[in-house]
Amino acid sequence: MNGGAGRLGPMTPSRRIFAGLSIGNFLVLLDTSILNVALPDVQRDLGSSSTALPWAAVAYTISFAGLLLAAGAVSDRFGARKVYAGALAAFAALSLACAAAPSIGALIGGRVLLGAAAACMVPSSVALLAGLFEHPGARARAIGVWAAVTSSGLLLGPMLGGLLVTAGGWRLVFLVNPSIAALALLLSRKLANPRPAQVRPLDLPGIALSVVALVALTYGLIDGGTNGWGRPIPWVSVAVAVLAGLALAVVERRVEHPVLPPSLVAHRDLDASIVAAAVATLVFYGVLYSLTLWLQGERGWTPLQTGLAFVPMTLPMCVLPIFAGRLVARFGARRVILVGLAFDVLAGALLLGATSGASIGWVLAAQVPLVLASTTVIPAATADVAVHAPAEVAGAAQGALNAGRQAGSALGVAILGPLAALPHVGLVLVGISVLAVLVAFAGRRPTPRSDQDRPQSVLATVNRWLTKA
Template identity: 45%
Template structure:
């Protein structure tokens, strides 16, 4: 299997997404070294992390739509190439402001990679069971990036400084492009309403900016952009969100946002605690996340098989329960293990859940919608939990408890929708079928 073209291409797609997710976490342990080198305030440190995430979140819907329209393979190659080139520019950034701007461009390239990668997986694996197993491989290779970022970042920063974390990306981008060589995708028949896409990007960007800076003007402009987006969505001949997408997938979208809120916020506040009050070096801080990393390297493969057999619901419920319990015990080793198990149960199941409900030909858009919500959740997690924790042990405990409560509430909601769905399915199965007249 490992030598088949299909697996080679899946590995190449996963490697690109590994890069995209790696850059959401790898910079975290480099923040003290980055500030010593380029200066800046605590808010600048937040924006060095969130500049990438805000642009990533704001561009994901467009990345998915562009992939569906112009062909996933073509857009994937464009995104991966841009990611490698911009990463090299980040390594050469002379100041904090330029680095934040380049991180935003990197987020745009990452959105093109992600939106197209989900479309490519849907293209390569058309049957639901095969797609679920592929999602498990994809999540196993990429989910580790979320947790491996601090360890890899710690090794590189300790040895070579913060600039080295960006120099890893270009050679990996080249390997990804080599792995997907020969892969082609048909172009979609529809057209992109660029006005709607611009407003959607503006709304997500303003929302993320309002969350990060607790800005009332940005929040007000986000509400205006949302109103305009709803108006345009109602009158557009080809809406940016296919009919019924939100209604069918809202439980998955809610879960994705809360999971990323909890994980990204926890990663941020725990890292600052370890390197601040507890005096850990970047490498020591990275090693502290190993109990979280290891479960994600193997459990996602098991989750993919379970989703293929039983559907995404049970894995999502188990993942939320483990994540909530783990957050209450973090940053202890047992807490980190439970968080890693919870994340690796949720991630592949969530993608399979949302993509499976998407109308035909809109896998990229559906994946973009899910990941846009997830990244908004990540921005909110870093902003809110960062303020609650403020680098102290007591504050970090309060922030982690907040995330655990939100995760537990989401579990309650998912249990309700899962039970209601099973009940509806049971009632449908009992409806008698009348014989033909």
């Protein structure tokens, strides 16, 4: 194997294999948003109550977030290739079950299982992607392209969902998944199934406690953020999450092979990347939710007008991560993360000036640093974890990263959603982002400057993929 800049890793990264991994994650994010526009049709067809209907959408998110850490441990134990392929096949089968759901309860149950399959796909696929590239620079660039492809699933979900519902009803939303999953399986079928020489046994008590903590936390934050905190349910859920987290900390000190391996926890720089990614996700989704309420409540905009107002913030997410990957390869993840978090501080500063008389242009201008922050911090943190996490815990590392991101999105809605004024949102945003900058700076890692660490361009890498395909 050759670790030179731009050289291919131990498993030749052809366009087919790379596309197979990217398409699988595209499918995961597609299903986080594709059902939302179909909910009115679901209610008419299944006779769902208004109370139960939203859970058809959020059940997927809760299950997905709650099982990410456990899925990472499973990936390390049984091999990322085997887990990824099995999860893709399960995702296709469960999508068919959701399409055939006879009641809202069956649909919600199917969405829970669908989220579990999605949770198994993400850490295993990123671990496989990292294994395709031996050189850190090539790996960082590839993750930038991967992030751009997968982000498009989140953005295309509402549009594709609307087209499918118009064409034949909500069940088509799920019937599109098996063909996408089959394509991803076909493209990635030649991947090997590398496993560490020393296989770590599963920490079943730790996995169970991590699932309880993450599911309870996500459920409580989503329920409280959307339905209010004046009821006991969200508070009880958060309390259960805290107790389970404390119990997890105690158990992890006593077991030989904890679900959060010491070799991962000991990496202060990786911990900082996980925190940075969680904060960037918190800020993005929290501000997105707050601006939605502000535009429709304070300015009286229609849902269509509001959606169009967010195009400048969401559309670049399909492109900018590619450049973030190049920046990470050139300057190192830590510098890119710090710059991205500084953009979050700038977005908060702009919102501080969004008083009641502020123009729409001033408010929407805050979208620019906000999207620059999310599209630099998250790909950079993902690349940092993929490059520097020990190989034997690569799945657990990606599980921890993505669990942090999912918890961050729920926290964003819970923390920023209830704030009545945009200057208050900006103040909280600045405070959280400054703290994240301090954490990221404390976990900084010296950047290699030798010539062999300077990667070739993205175009050169893509050209090699095309010729190897």
